[in-house]
Amino acid sequence: MKIRANLLIGGILFATVVVAGLLAPLLAHTDPVMDANLMYAEEPPGAEFWFGTDAQGRDIYSRVLHGARISLTVGIVSQLINTIIGVCLGLSAGYWGGWWDDFVSGLTNLMLAIPSLIFALAIMAILNPGLTSLLIALGLTNWSFTCRLARASTLSLKSQGYVQAAKVLGYSDIRIMLTQLLPNMLGPIIVIGTLGMGGAVLAEASLSFLGLGIRPPYPSWGSMLSDARDQITTAPWISIFPGLAIFVTVLGLNLLGDGLRDILDPQSRTRRI
Amino acid sequence: MSAPPLLEVRDLQISLAVGNTLFHAVENVSLTIEKGETLGLVGESGCGKSITALALIGLLRPPLIITGGEIRFDGRDIRALPSREMRKLRGNRISMIFQEPMTALNPLSPVGRQIAEMFVLHRGATWNEAEKLAIEALARVRVPAPDRRVKDYPHQMSGGMRQRVMIAIALACSPDLLLADEPTTALDVTVQAEILDLIRELSSAQGTAVLMISHDLGLIANMCRRVGVMYAGHIVEERAAEDIFRSPSHPYTNGLVASLPLLGARARHGRKRLQEIEGVVPPVSAFPNGCRFNPRCHMATEICRTEEPGATMLERGGLVRCHHHG
Amino acid sequence: MAAFLLRRLLQTVPILLAVALIIFILFSVIPGTFASSMSDDGRSVIDVQVMERMNKEFGFNDPVYVRFGKYVAQLVQLDLGTSFRTRQPVTKVLAERMWPTLLLTFASMLFSIVVGVPLGFIAALRPGSWVDTVSMVGAVSGLSLPKFWLGLLMMYLFALVLGWLPSFGYGDGSLRYLVLPSIALGVAPMALLARTTRAAVLEIMNADFVRTARAKGMSERKVVQWHLTRNALVIVLTTIGLQFGTVIGQAVVIEKLFSWPGLGSLLVDSVTLRDIPVVQGAILLIVLSFLVINTLVDVLCALIDPRIKYT
Numbered sequence: 079m080k081i082r083a084n085l086l087i088g089g090i091l092f093a094t095v096v097v098a099g100l101l102a103p104l105l106a107h108t109d110p111v112m113d114a115n116l117m118y119a120e121e122p123p124g125a126e127f128w129f130g131t132d133a134q135g136r137d138i139y140s141r142v143l144h145g146a147r148i149s150l151t152v153g154i155v156s157q158l159i160n161t162i163i164g165v166c167l168g169l170s171a172g173y174w175g176g177w178w179d180d181f182v183s184g185l186t187n188l189m190l191a192i193p194s195l196i197f198a199l200a201i202m203a204i205l206n207p208g209l210t211s212l213l214i215a216l217g218l219t220n221w222s223f224t225c226r227l228a229r230a231s232t233l234s235l236k237s238q239g240y241v242q243a244a245k246v247l248g249y250s251d252i253r254i255m256l257t258q259l260l261p262n263m264l265g266p267i268i269v270i271g272t273l274g275m276g277g278a279v280l281a282e283a284s285l286s287f288l289g290l291g292i293r294p295p296y297p298s299w300g301s302m303l304s305d306a307r308d309q310i311t312t313a314p315w316i317s318i319f320p321g322l323a324i325f326v327t328v329l330g331l332n333l334l335g336d337g338l339r340d341i342l343d344p345q346s347r348t349r350r351i
Numbered sequence: 352m353s354a355p356p357l358l359e360v361r362d363l364q365i366s367l368a369v370g371n372t373l374f375h376a377v378e379n380v381s382l383t384i385e386k387g388e389t390l391g392l393v394g395e396s397g398c399g400k401s402i403t404a405l406a407l408i409g410l411l412r413p414p415l416i417i418t419g420g421e422i423r424f425d426g427r428d429i430r431a432l433p434s435r436e437m438r439k440l441r442g443n444r445i446s447m448i449f450q451e452p453m454t455a456l457n458p459l460s461p462v463g464r465q466i467a468e469m470f471v472l473h474r475g476a477t478w479n480e481a482e483k484l485a486i487e488a489l490a491r492v493r494v495p496a497p498d499r500r501v502k503d504y505p506h507q508m509s510g511g512m513r514q515r516v517m518i519a520i521a522l523a524c525s526p527d528l529l530l531a532d533e534p535t536t537a538l539d540v541t542v543q544a545e546i547l548d549l550i551r552e553l554s555s556a557q558g559t560a561v562l563m564i565s566h567d568l569g570l571i572a573n574m575c576r577r578v579g580v581m582y583a584g585h586i587v588e589e590r591a592a593e594d595i596f597r598s599p600s601h602p603y604t605n606g607l608v609a610s611l612p613l614l615g616a617r618a619r620h621g622r623k624r625l626q627e628i629e630g631v632v633p634p635v636s637a638f639p640n641g642c643r644f645n646p647r648c649h650m651a652t653e654i655c656r657t658e659e660p661g662a663t664m665l666e667r668g669g670l671v672r673c674h675h676h677g
Numbered sequence: 678m679a680a681f682l683l684r685r686l687l688q689t690v691p692i693l694l695a696v697a698l699i700i701f702i703l704f705s706v707i708p709g710t711f712a713s714s715m716s717d718d719g720r721s722v723i724d725v726q727v728m729e730r731m732n733k734e735f736g737f738n739d740p741v742y743v744r745f746g747k748y749v750a751q752l753v754q755l756d757l758g759t760s761f762r763t764r765q766p767v768t769k770v771l772a773e774r775m776w777p778t779l780l781l782t783f784a785s786m787l788f789s790i791v792v793g794v795p796l797g798f799i800a801a802l803r804p805g806s807w808v809d810t811v812s813m814v815g816a817v818s819g820l821s822l823p824k825f826w827l828g829l830l831m832m833y834l835f836a837l838v839l840g841w842l843p844s845f846g847y848g849d850g851s852l853r854y855l856v857l858p859s860i861a862l863g864v865a866p867m868a869l870l871a872r873t874t875r876a877a878v879l880e881i882m883n884a885d886f887v888r889t890a891r892a893k894g895m896s897e898r899k900v901v902q903w904h905l906t907r908n909a910l911v912i913v914l915t916t917i918g919l920q921f922g923t924v925i926g927q928a929v930v931i932e933k934l935f936s937w938p939g940l941g942s943l944l945v946d947s948v949t950l951r952d953i954p955v956v957q958g959a960i961l962l963i964v965l966s967f968l969v970i971n972t973l974v975d976v977l978c979a980l981i982d983p984r985i986k987y988t
Contacts, residue, residue, distance in 0.1 A: 188699075191692050192964055193926025196944070200960060203948040204703055280823055284930045287825050288945050303826060307934065314833050321826030329821035336817070410891055442894030454885035458984060459907045468903065472894055504983045520893065
């Protein structure tokens with residue numbers, strides 16, 4: 079009932095955004111960067127320009143569609159990086175213990191003491207703005223929760239019978255970690271990963287809004303909103319659609335993550351982060 | 352005409368609502384407890400003894416509901432009592448103590464206050480008066496230095512100490528009936544005896560009737576005059592304690608008694624291996640047809656698999672539900 | 678208690694030092710960054726002479742560990758260097774911007790707690806009802822909204838169309854200017870607190886000690902009053918502590934949107950202008966604030982929960 083509604087609605091929303099992004103070149107009416115005709119600047123939404131145009135005369139509808147590609151790429155790839163880093167660190171820390179565990183735990187605590195947006199901002203400050211830099215910056219900021227989770231799971235699974243058996247059979251450490259431990263913690267990791275993607279999309283939008291992420295003229299939803307701010311009195315509609323797109327995407331991912339949590343990780347009721 | 356029994360339960364039926372189906376977890380359960388009497392209820396985990404007790408005190412929560420039968424307390428029908436009235440009885444005239452003393456107390460509140468709540472709730476005392484009464488209550492359950500321990504938090508106390516606090520709470524208002532659901536199972540063996548002694552002493556001093564629930568036959572034998580044996584939601588045998596041990600009627604009871612380990616002299620005369628009852632207790636959703644014990648019973652015949660046995664009254668009082676009772 | 682507080686505060690020092698190290702590595706060690714960015718117009722033109730002069734002046738020719746040593750020594754004396762842009766001591770620049778950020782942060786958290794926690798309570802005490810469903814749907818939506826979009830929309834509606842509230846700035850410091858930014862910033866934490874509170878309350882309602890309370894003959898209302906509230910708050914307090922960190926970080930965006938003169942907008946401007954000392958100092962100060970607030974929340978937790986030992 080409620081559980082499946084989460085999955086269903088979240089899945090539909092997210093799928094819609096993915097499809098829009100994948101098919102953007104087909105669905106868009108104009109080229110999002112090049113087709114700028116000042117004659118049509120700041121047109122309200124209408125028959126020709128479904129979402130209206132911005133101050134440079136570009137079709138917002140087309141830009142929003144193409145923006146999906148950027149946001150989804152950033153969201154998925156950066157979260158993937160985060161997950162890999164978090165799992166590697168957490169698994170190894172829990173498995174080997176000792177000074178490595180102390181180091182990783184200290185590092186995790188450190189990361190948790192720095193607000194993630196600030197850290198991403200700092201990294202973007204020294205890299206040239208652009209997609210790759212953004213992926214690196216965001217990929218380095220959000221691995222703490224995954225790391226903690228992986229470590230805790232490893233600690234509790236380490237003493238299970240089948241892990242001991244694998245050791246006795248002579249499996250290498252890496253093989254044990256990958257084949258015995260990792261599959262058993264996939265559920266919560268997938269949940270955190272899905273929710274983290276939503277966070278990454280929001281973070282990219284925030285950084286682009288601040289001018290430190292994807293810079294204009296590329297159609298990032300965040301930078302579109304930054305432009306929209308200057309035009310808010312003359313063309314308020316510019317503010318609506320990019321933000322709506324972000325909202326729909328993140329909402330879809332959040333609902334999907336919640337729904338997956340109910341299936342894959344039903345014990346973490348209070349850890350709603 | 353003699354006074355009615357304190358507690359009279361007739362044909363109690365408790366069901367588990369899953370989706371649109373009702374599974375009858377407890378069925379046809381009848382028992383009576385006289386004033387001041389101690390009745391034992393024995394059975395393995397999952398037989399329904401705990402939910403029977405919860406039903407008696409009105410603490411059953413969905414998806415468990417009472418779907419049939421009658422519960423009479425002091426002559427009064429309490430099954431359908433409105434919750435305001437039931438609250439006046441709960442804690443005041445019917446009390447309950449639970450199995451896990453570790454988690455049964457509020458971790459953020461001093462134990463003295465948790466006992467004092469009883470007096471504020473049911474005796475209209477002020478908090479000051481209630482705190483003093485709480486110290487007395489702690490002394491009654493033989494907690495040393497009660498005036499100091501009254502300020503302790505639950506995590507500062509041992510398991511046995513916490514269970515004493517639970518008993519103090521339950522007996523604070525001198526209830527007529529105490530429901531004790533496995534009160535010693537989670538405690539160390541040495542502490543178990545002390546707690547049971549305490550319950551026996553206080554209940555006889557205050558004239559409290561006790562429903563003692565346990566899976567431990569030995570414990571029940573010690574504490575209770577009469578014993579009911581439950582299996583898969585039915586009471587399969589109910590007799591005086593000495594009779595049930597000397598000559599159990601129902602094959603299940605027989606199995607339970609036989610599975611008690613023999614030590615010392617008795618071991619020399621009889622079996623040395625531990626006896627067990629084969630099989631496991633069936634889940635509520637999959638009760639067998641006919642007599643619910645039939646898959647595990649070595650005396651089972653065709654009639655056992657199709658027809659549920661009715662209650663047969665035995666001489667010397669008591670009843671048994673079996674087609675082939677001994 | 679004072680010893681506990683002191684000990685917790687001291688524990689933040691190594692973290693602060695580690696953050697300082699990270700910042701130092703990021704900004705002062707990466708070669709070529711500084712001089713090239715000082716002449717940045719997007720194309721990394723490096724004027725060798727300018728670079729030599731700059732390096733000498735700011736000590737970039739010294740070996741790394743010497744530089745870090747000097748850096749830490751300066752930190753301890755609370756000397757954060759001089760702003761490249763305004764030539765003023767960084768400490769002075771930060772001090773001017775500290776209060777507006779603190780004000781905004783606390784106002785948002787206050788909003789989120791005052792609205793979110795009761796909402797979570799109510800939703801949990803009537804699970805499955807329309808109140809519950811609406812609240813939780815609202816909460817998920819609140820978590821998914823981009824803060825600056827919400828801020829932008831609110832700015833449009835309440836400031837430009839309705840004219841009830843000012844649309845940007847700190848103004849004369851009156852509360853009117855605080856309303857829009859703090860709500861925009863506070864909606865997401867509010868949503869999260871509503872969900873966390875709801876989960877905590879539901880979990881407690883099924884706890885053993887609540888069953889004991891009911892067995893005492895308590896009405897549900899008294900159960901909530903005497904046994905539920907404190908226990909739920911202990912769980913929620915931890916989330917509140919974590920949320921402060923998120924809010925401090927996210928404040929950057931809201932400050933920029935509303936031209937709020939705080940540390941966040943200072944940080945963004947300094948990054949854009951490559952004013953490295955200010956960037957370093959701002960990040961350190963933000964992290965310090967978060968650590969201090971977290972410590973205070975921990976102390977609050979220890980006060981409420983007797984299981985947390987002081988020693």
